Amino acid sequence: MPDVLVLVDHDGKRVRRTTHELLAAARRLGDPAAVVVGTPGTAARLREDLARHGATSVYAAESPEADRFLATPAVDALELAAGDASPAAVLVSATTEGREVAGRLAARLDAGLLIDVSGVDPSGVVTQVVFGGSYTVRAQVTHGMPVMALRPGSFEPQERPELPEERQLALPPVDPAASARVTARRAAPGGDRPALTEADVVVSGGRGVGGADGFKVVEELADALGGAVGASRAAVDAGYYPHQYQVGQTGKSVSPQLYIALGISGAIQHLAGMQTSKTIVAVNKDPEAPILGLADFGVVGDLFAVAPVLTQEMAARRAGR
Template sequence: MPDVLVLVDHDGERVHKSTYELLAAARQLGDPAAVVVGTPGTTARLGESLARHGAVNVYAAESAEAGDFLGTPAVDALELAVREAAPAAVLVSATTDGKEVAGRLAARLDAGLLIDAVGLDSAGTVTQIVFGGSCTVSSEVTHGVPVIAVRPGSFEPAEHPVEARDRVLAPLPIDPAASARITARRAVLAGDRPALTEAAVVVSGGRGVGGADGFKVVEELADVLGGAVGASRAAVDAGYYPHQYQVGQTGKSVSPQLYIALGISGAIQHLAGMQTSKTIVAVNKDPEAPVFGLTDFGVVGDLFTVAPQLTEEVAARRAVG
């Protein structure tokens, strides 16, 4: 079977959950093949976990400058891997960085590009979320190697141990004049909660939270559920919560098992980023809030009454069992 290239998201020491999802998706089209871009030694640290999740081939694109530029090292590595492997498709995570890489790669390859995929079948038909989340369509690439950006959380990761074959790619030196160089890094203060795009449970607050102090009830519910905290654009723009936690078309797209919206009316911009969640629960005082048109369970009420009660009940049940 042909390779299906998967760009590995990692932090140098750990493979991100979204990559395991991509490897599971890739098995529907061919043999999953992981492409690792990083500094020397990165592939050796990540290879075992990639093979455990089904990567038949592991392509190493390592160089001392791999971490010094935005996007270009990944685009270069994927282009080399495509030329070498003639894959059935290339899969990347539909994050901000992943979408840029996908777009640039498709342009270089003169290939078709599909963004925000949430489904994929063995025939290569892709289910996409388009027009800001207002439509779901089925699409196929009819020219070149399909480059597909898959929304995190759309596929279930699963261990599928294989004996991986190591491949080495030798990217050409990067032209600094044509690439964006990273001049400084600042660590994200994420705390002990799971990453927003990797969490099985996400609890988000909106304008209805009323202020930065109001997010305490959001955080308490998220913590008792072992989930991540999100925020609507309105809450972020108002300064209630940091921008890195924004869920929506201009923020992060999430697809957890459970999404709880507290004080979020449901603007299309926000719904576009979370509508593929498996179960959606909303609490809002306005019975006409658009979010209720998407929810599996809706509560018309004051979030400052409902959320603490839910937190207490979950904590009590966990204490018992």
């Protein structure tokens, strides 16, 4: 079977769940070939995890400056790997950086580009969220090699051990004048909660939370469920919660097993980032709130009355284990 290139999302020591999802999706199209971009030694640290999740080959694109620039080293690595393997497709995660990598790579290779892919079948036809989440369509690349940005949470990771072949890629020097340089890194405050795009449960708050202090109710329910905290754009713009937790078209796209929306009306901008969640629960005082029409379970009521009861119930159930 042909190779399918997968750009590995990692922190230098750990492969992120989104990469496991990409490897599972890649198996529907061919043999998953993981492309690791990082400083020397990164691929060796990640190889065992990648092999366990089905990578049949691992490309090591390593350079001392690989982590000093945004996007460009990844685009260079995928271009080199594509020239070596003639893959059936290239898969990246539809994160902010992943979308940029996908777009730039498609332009370099004169390839077809598919963004926000939530399903893939063996023929190469994909399910895609378009126009800000207004429509879900089926699409297929008709020119060149498909470059796909897959929505996090849309595919279930699977362990399928392999003995991957190791391949080396020599990254070219990056032109500092034509690339964004990383000048500093700071860890995002998140405590022990899972990353937003990797969580099985996401609890989000909106303008209805009323302020930054009101997000304590959101956090307590998320912690009781072992989930991540999200926020609507309205809540972020109002200063209730940091931007890195924003869910929506201009924030992060999520597709958890359970999404709970507290005090979120359901503007299309927000729905675009979470409507592929497996189960959606919404709590809102307005019976006409658009999100109630999308939700699998809707509660018309005060979130400050409903959410604490849910939190207490989950705590009681955990204590009774």
